[in-house]
Amino acid sequence: MRDVAIIGIGLTQFGELWDKSFRQLIAEAGASAILDAGISGKEIDAMYVGSMSSGRFVGQEHVGALVADVSGFSQMHIPSTRVEGACASGGLAVRQGYLSIASGINDIVIVGGIEKMNDVGGVSATETLATASDQEWEAFFGATFPGLYAMIAKRHMYEYGTTKKQLAQVAVKNHANGALNPNAQYKKPISLEYAMNATMVADPLGLMDCAPVSDGAASIVLCAADIAKKYTKKSVKIIGSGQGSDTLALHARRDICTLDATVHAGKMAYKQAKITPKNINLAEVHDCFTIAEICAIEDLGFVKKGEGGKAVENKITTLDGSLPVNTSGGLKSKGHPVGATGVAQIVEITQQLRGEARKRQVKDARIGLTHNVGGSGATCVVHILEVA
Amino acid sequence: MKSDVARFWRAIPQRYNLIGNQCGSCEKIFFPPREACPDCRRKSIGKMKDYKLNGKGKIVTYTIIHVGPEDFEKQIPYSIAIINLDEGPCITAQIVDCKPKDIKIDMKVESTFRKIQQDGHLGAIYYGYKFKPVEIKQ
Numbered sequence: 001m002r003d004v005a006i007i008g009i010g011l012t013q014f015g016e017l018w019d020k021s022f023r024q025l026i027a028e029a030g031a032s033a034i035l036d037a038g039i040s041g042k043e044i045d046a047m048y049v050g051s052m053s054s055g056r057f058v059g060q061e062h063v064g065a066l067v068a069d070v071s072g073f074s075q076m077h078i079p080s081t082r083v084e085g086a087c088a089s090g091g092l093a094v095r096q097g098y099l100s101i102a103s104g105i106n107d108i109v110i111v112g113g114i115e116k117m118n119d120v121g122g123v124s125a126t127e128t129l130a131t132a133s134d135q136e137w138e139a140f141f142g143a144t145f146p147g148l149y150a151m152i153a154k155r156h157m158y159e160y161g162t163t164k165k166q167l168a169q170v171a172v173k174n175h176a177n178g179a180l181n182p183n184a185q186y187k188k189p190i191s192l193e194y195a196m197n198a199t200m201v202a203d204p205l206g207l208m209d210c211a212p213v214s215d216g217a218a219s220i221v222l223c224a225a226d227i228a229k230k231y232t233k234k235s236v237k238i239i240g241s242g243q244g245s246d247t248l249a250l251h252a253r254r255d256i257c258t259l260d261a262t263v264h265a266g267k268m269a270y271k272q273a274k275i276t277p278k279n280i281n282l283a284e285v286h287d288c289f290t291i292a293e294i295c296a297i298e299d300l301g302f303v304k305k306g307e308g309g310k311a312v313e314n315k316i317t318t319l320d321g322s323l324p325v326n327t328s329g330g331l332k333s334k335g336h337p338v339g340a341t342g343v344a345q346i347v348e349i350t351q352q353l354r355g356e357a358r359k360r361q362v363k364d365a366r367i368g369l370t371h372n373v374g375g376s377g378a379t380c381v382v383h384i385l386e387v388a
Numbered sequence: 389m390k391s392d393v394a395r396f397w398r399a400i401p402q403r404y405n406l407i408g409n410q411c412g413s414c415e416k417i418f419f420p421p422r423e424a425c426p427d428c429r430r431k432s433i434g435k436m437k438d439y440k441l442n443g444k445g446k447i448v449t450y451t452i453i454h455v456g457p458e459d460f461e462k463q464i465p466y467s468i469a470i471i472n473l474d475e476g477p478c479i480t481a482q483i484v485d486c487k488p489k490d491i492k493i494d495m496k497v498e499s500t501f502r503k504i505q506q507d508g509h510l511g512a513i514y515y516g517y518k519f520k521p522v523e524i525k526q
Binding site (some may be wrong): 123126127130136137138139140141142143144146147150151152154155158199200201202203204205249250251252256 | 400420448449450451452453454455456457458459460463466468469470477478479480481482493504505514516518
């Protein structure tokens with residue numbers, strides 16, 4: 001297998017972008033990544049696009065070809081493939097691009113992630129997100145997406161004594177980080193009191209425990225590591241890539257509080273990178289709900305099972321903590337355009353490893369991890385990045 | 389949106405009678421029924437037998453939904469739980485016939501046949517199981 005490097009990154013503003021269309025957003029992210037990579041565009045062998053539900057959100061399927069078209073590649077006829085794995089669609093697209101270069105099939109690949117969720121109303125958006133759960137055996141009976149994560153939270157509190165305050169501290173931390181990120185949907189810190197007293201959505205999760213509905217796109221250019229120097233001096237290497245799956249329905253899992261797909265994907269990535277969780281300097285994890293970040297830091301091996309809440313309370317995961325988590329603001333504050341999220345996580349870690357994260361720069365960051373989850377944990381993708 | 393999707397009105401007997409199935413190789417019981425046993429895989433093919441569950445179990449975890457989908461709006465706030473059935477499998481269902489504040493993890497519950505949702509005011513009604521606390525006999 002060949003080594004693969006990230007040579008270009010691009011990210012749009014995340015938020016409620018009423019004046020921008022689906023195609024404008026992805027073309028903007030792709031153009032930024034190409035400019036950043038120092039390539040002309042002609043070198044690109046293939047394209048992968050992550051989108052969860054463009055059909056339901058903007059009424060447009062067949063977006064692999066569409067994105068190649070609006071990005072100006074229609075005359076080159078490059079293979080362009082759309083990848084779907086609910087909220088992990090972006091991370092899966094990155095992994096497909098990575099595998100295609102590692103295998104020797106391609107030399108340079110562009111990966112995009114996109115979701116435009118505000119073109120439909122709130123009810124419609126919620127129903128579309130619920131399609132990531134088991135429609136016949138969960139959603140049919142009234143289980144909502146926040147409801148599923150609320151049940152994980154309730155059990156986590158019961159088994160390990162995790163508190164509502166610890167959940168709120170995840171949101172407070174991520175908003176503090178998002179306030180330093182110019183691309184974030186919410187560039188505003190929130191108080192612990194505000195987070196704890198927010199409108200109840202699904203007990204124990206309030207509005208401030210939930211990531212928002214967002215529009216946005218992200219893109220990266222991947223390149224075989226041995227030719228990356230031709231294009232850029234600031235490339236970052238992908239040293240591990242892992243993916244895992246689990247039962248679609250939460251109720252069928254081995255353990256309600258553990259995302260075994262995360263454990264599997266993490267182990268696969270650590271093994272390939274020949275490192276342990278201790279070697280990770282910072283991580284972008286899938287905090288679609290505050291409890292999800294607590295489970296993630298446990299399942300990725302940063303802390304023991306059940307100690308995630310305490311770790312947050314002890315400020316281990318803040319920007320100046322021993323393991324900063326979600327320096328971008330995470331899904332909670334940066335925003336969560338679902339198909340874009342997995343790609344945007346790679347953009348953040350790449351910026352950090354290049355030393356370009358400005359006010360949210362983590363000192364001496366050399367190895368970073370991204371963790372992208374689909375549904376309530378049926379799909380997970382993990383990548384480990386290192387300064388080249 | 390929903391009325392034209394067959395999976396919502398298609399006859400799914402398991403939803404009415406809590407019929408799961410059992411692996412003929414390791415005897416593990418599943419609900420909803422599976423085509424193959426994930427432990428025995430090829431050894432289980434053609435050996436999965438129907439198994440009627442007794443509808444009794446206990447609550448593993450639960451939540452009270454305060455913001456719900458359109459079809460459930462009138463029921464808000466309502467509870468959803470994961471129930472561990474006596475025979476082994478876990479399922480997701482609403483808890484009814486008790487106040488949300490009285491629901492507890494490990495509480496014993498039993499299934500009851502109820503209306504789940506309806507397509508608008510006069511539309512098709514979908515039925516299925518909900519769970520209620522087991523009555524304590526005096």
